Amino acid sequence: MLWHAGYRYRLNVKDMPGKPDIYLPKYHAAIQVNGCLWHGHNCPQFVLPKTRTEFWKNKIKSNVERDLKNIATLHDKGFRLLVIWECALRGKARLDNRYIFSLFVRWLSSTEALANLDKQGLTSRTLHDFKYQINPSLNKF
Numbered sequence: 001m002l003w004h005a006g007y008r009y010r011l012n013v014k015d016m017p018g019k020p021d022i023y024l025p026k027y028h029a030a031i032q033v034n035g036c037l038w039h040g041h042n043c044p045q046f047v048l049p050k051t052r053t054e055f056w057k058n059k060i061k062s063n064v065e066r067d068l069k070n071i072a073t074l075h076d077k078g079f080r081l082l083v084i085w086e087c088a089l090r091g092k093a094r095l096d097n098r099y100i101f102s103l104f105v106r107w108l109s110s111t112e113a114l115a116n117l118d119k120q121g122l123t124s125r126t127l128h129d130f131k132y133q134i135n136p137s138l139n140k141f
């Protein structure tokens with residue numbers, strides 16, 4: 001969809017913090033697609049495995065800490081970042097692809113540096129906000 005709409009981008013950019021899935025050089029903007037389990041999203045698709053729960057909890061917590069560090073570094077370097085969550089793309093509550101694309105275009109043409117796209121739609125974020133979208137069950141045990 002991006003390509004057909006005329007956007008030019010690079011995929012899996014290894015020389016950027018967090019190796020974003022998509023980078024649009026013209027806009028200085030990156031897109032990261034996050035799996036809800038692996039990145040600890042606060043949504044119904046996040047369910048800690050019933051076995052080796054402590055192991056998974058620690059694993060996911062370290063993913064989340066790394067994510068937050070990468071988001072901060074990207075932000076410091078002047079890149080924009082849109083995080084698209086798996087629950088927006090897959091599952092019962094997924095959003096229509098054209099709707100997702102329209103939200104992406106809206107964000108790209110805005111001045112928002114950081115934003116989140118999940119089944120709630122597009123939300124502008126500050127660095128601080130990103131810390132509070134983490135699934136609370138990661139802090140329970």
Ligand SMILES: [Zn+2]
Pocket residue numbers: 036041042043044045046085086087088118
């Ligand atoms: Zn999710």
